[in-house]
Amino acid sequence: MGRSQVDSCVVGAGSAGLSVAAAALVGRKVVLxxxxxMGGECLNTGCVPSKAFLAAAKAVHGAREA
Structure with a gap:
């Protein structure tokens, strides 16, 4: 594998991955x-999925209480 010159290197594609994407959009050479x-723990197994389950549970509870 050859060497490359980059402006930024981020280890982990969680919230830091968003910074890399923004830097790439303005022409920076980045590596992730x-x-x-991709997306990190929060997006794939943490905050986002648990919020979806909570919203579904609240909807079911609301329907049962109606």
Missing amino acids: IERGA
């Missing part, structure tokens, strides 16, 4: 290193 799924 991620061993797992």
Whole structure:
């Protein structure tokens, strides 16, 4: 593998991945290193999925109470 010159390197594609995307949009040379799924823990297994489950549970509870 050859060498590349970059402006930014981020390890982990969680919220820091958003910064890399913004830098790339303005022409910066960036590299993102991620061993797992893109988006990080919050997006894939943490905050976002749990909020979806909570919203579904609230909707079911509301329907049962109506």
